[in-house]
Amino acid sequence: MTTRSIGAGGLATGRARWALAFAWALGGVKALIDGHFTAEYPSLPIVCALCLIVVFVVTRRDDAPLSGALAAVSTAILIAATVLALLATPAAVSIWQLHFVAYLLALLFVRGNALAAAVGAATHLILVVAWMALTAATPFSFGQIMTPPAVAYIAVVVWVLVLRRIVLREQRLRSEAAEHERQIRAEQEAAEHIGRQLARVRTATEPALTQLRDGAVLDVELHRRIAVVEGALRDRLRSPRLQHPALDQAIAAARARGASVNVLAGDLDAAPALGDTAAAQLAGILHAAADADTIVIAWTETDRVSVVARSGERTTRHVVEVG
Template identity: 35%
Template sequence: MADLTSAGTGAGGLGTRLARGSFLFVWACWSFQIVRLGLFQTAPLVWTLALLGAGAGTCLLTTPGVRPLSPARAVWVPVSALGLTAAAFLSADTVTHLSALSFAAYLVAFLIPRGNLVAGAIGSTLLIGAALAWAWPQGPTPGALLRLVAVPLGCVAAGVLWRFVLHRIVGRERAHRSSAARSAESSAASAEALEASPTELAAIKGLVVPVLERIAEGDVIDARMRSEVAVVEAAIRDRIRLPHLQDPGLVAEVERLRRLGVEVVLLGESSSADTPILPRLARACRSAIAPVTQGRVTIRAFPAHRAAALGVVMQTEDEVVRVQWSANGDVIAAS
């Protein structure tokens, strides 16, 4: 099942070397039978042209590739099949099963699994119609008429079934592979999360434990302590919500501003979480917010498809400054 894709199946399996070899082998065996049965001797020139045309049609049907035949190629397959059918009619004495008609029917019917639905449908209709038009004036019995068209009708049914079944198999295989890929990605993400959890918990522990120990030792919970707790809480919140913005220098600058009393808010998009902030961008952001001593600073990470990767809005009593940078740290907007 490893090659069961739209490319691996080679246009219904008919664009492969194995298919060409198999069809040419059948053509050679059938040509030998025509000679053995004495049909070739009845009209040597007609049968020579018909056999060569059938061989050309076989090669066209099994043209190597993973796509349907081009219209310029596909149209010649029914033409070769109808030429072969005409030779069969010229050599036939009664309405019955004709091996040449059967081979011609296979050629046009298997255009359907090849992907040339219109050429296969029209060619099969013309071939069966020609057989009926040849047989009907002779007043055949129902049994004889059935023997004449049974194989051509069966070829059409086989071609349609081949295409339908292969389409279903390929569709299910693709769905299975997509599901397996999603499962593998989920497992990898879970494993990565489990691997990162101890490190992340240790980092959070390093922030929380000192404050809790001071409280446990009896430090007074005054304004200073409440400010310390707020800074630690905000840092933990940032680590959880925006892990990709945890550049050491930027984190330290945000903490410094918060201790000064500046309200710093970090916003982000989950789609950016797998792409850590680049050092140059972190430095640009840190330099922009460093002069702020009061007011509010909002740092926002934008989704990956946006031109701007990071933006900052600095609001003070006197002004509002907005800056946006690309992922590489280049300024793309400022006001």
């Protein structure tokens, strides 16, 4: 189902236009055969011309209902066509023209111009009923003239309701398909992210684990190397906001010389990213605290990171502006 077939009730297509034009042509041929196109009935050819104009308007290539002004003009043209058709003598009135006007009014409803279609259909029925009352039409004539328009109006209401249901179902299915695709993409991205994280973990831990597997002695040096790797993994999981190559190297160097380094980053949604300047300042502070036993790096404020270094009884605190 294309967008055009939805937006204009299926009428904004070349097939709809030429199908209506073909139906109009067949009616015109019938009127010609019946002798309606003569000087004695000058209004009937005008009715055919007015109907053809509305055929091209109601099948306008626009994926939307007609504008209010265009729908009102089309309705007025069809009412004028009804009046002109009824000006002929009762014996010469073209029932086909009255029916075709009703069909076009019904298609205005399909197009999405319900108000104009309802006003036009009501006016059309009132005019035809009044004309039949004035001309003392028989019940057979009444049924012959009124049945097709009534069926057309009922049919278009059903058509629009069914089409609306189809459109809603199509939109729901597309929404479900789009949501399914989003879920699949999210799962793929999550899997790729996990794969990258695992690759980093493997790269960081493989040298130490290989040594342990090969029977290396767990001496102080190897223990510190393991502590550096373990701390880096813990920082990446617990404080991803404080990840930067320059800072990571400085933290690793502090741990390698035996310092206990704790990295804490609060859940600060409005906090900026850790830039190169701030990371370089933090790394410089860590390098300067070469004799520190314990270092705590905390990002608990939106635009400030604090570094507390303790060496024995001496404690120093530095604050770096991040923003």
